[in-house]
Amino acid sequence: MFTSILGTRLRWYQAEGWVFDPVSVGPDIIEYTISEGPHAGRHAVQRTFYQRVAPGIETTAWYEESGAIVHVTWYLETRTSHRFAAIPAWLAEDFTAYRGDNQDPAFIEKIRDLTAQGPDWPRHIMDDDGYFEVL
Numbered sequence: 001m002f003t004s005i006l007g008t009r010l011r012w013y014q015a016e017g018w019v020f021d022p023v024s025v026g027p028d029i030i031e032y033t034i035s036e037g038p039h040a041g042r043h044a045v046q047r048t049f050y051q052r053v054a055p056g057i058e059t060t061a062w063y064e065e066s067g068a069i070v071h072v073t074w075y076l077e078t079r080t081s082h083r084f085a086a087i088p089a090w091l092a093e094d095f096t097a098y099r100g101d102n103q104d105p106a107f108i109e110k111i112r113d114l115t116a117q118g119p120d121w122p123r124h125i126m127d128d129d130g131y132f133e134v135l
Contacts, residue, residue: 002076002134003056003076004052004058004076005025005058005060005074005076006025006026006027006050006058007025007026008024008025008134009022009023009024009134009135010022010023010025010132010133010134010135011023011132011133011135012032012081012130012131012132013130013131013132014037014081014083014126014128014129014130015126015128015129015130016037016038016128017036017037017038018034018036018037018038018039018130019034019035019036019037020032020033020034020035021033021035021036022135023132025048025050025060026048027048027050028047028048028050029045029046029047029048030045030046030048030060030062031043031044031045031046032044038095038096039095039096039098039099040099041099041100042098042099042100042101042102043100043101043102043103044064044101044102044103045102045103046062046063046064046070046102047062047063048060048061048062049061049062053073056075056076056077057073057074057075057076058073058074058076059071059072059073059074060072060074064102065102065108065111065112065115066087066088066091066098066111066114066115067088067115067120068085068086068087068088068091069085069086070083070084070085071083071084071085072084074132078131079131079132079133079134080129080130080131080132081129081130081131081132082128082129082130083126083127083128083129083130084125084126084127085125085126086123086124086125086126087123087124087125087126088115088118088119088120088121088123088124089118089119089120089121089122089123089124090114090115090117090118090119090120091114091124092123092124097110097111097114098111
């Protein structure tokens with residue numbers, strides 16, 4: 001068994017066909033590419049907040065450029081995860097709007113424009129379980 005999600009490169013599967021491949025988790029950033037699912041084609045580098053909750057249980061949380069809030073609990077021994085995310089209403093209406101790279105200034109400008117147009121509420125809540133493979 002590995003002892004921390006930090007420094008790990010993985011393939012992560014969530015409900016409804018979400019596949020994040022690859023994902024790299026560090027103490028200050030998470031970098032991921034979504035290869036399958038509603039946001040397929042998205043690449044992002046996010047500032048993350050990390051905490052070891054207990055031996056074998058760690059969490060990461062981040063705030064995305066869309067205003068989405070994501071929190072993931074990683075269960076290392078079972079290689080499973082629990083995701084809670086609150087997605088703005090405008091993005092939940094068209095997940096394809098998030099395809100792109102958040103390191104691209106044109107993409108960030110597009111997302112800021114969409115965010116300004118709203119609506120933010122009601123948020124689309126994702127509260128689901130997944131699993132991951134260490135690469």
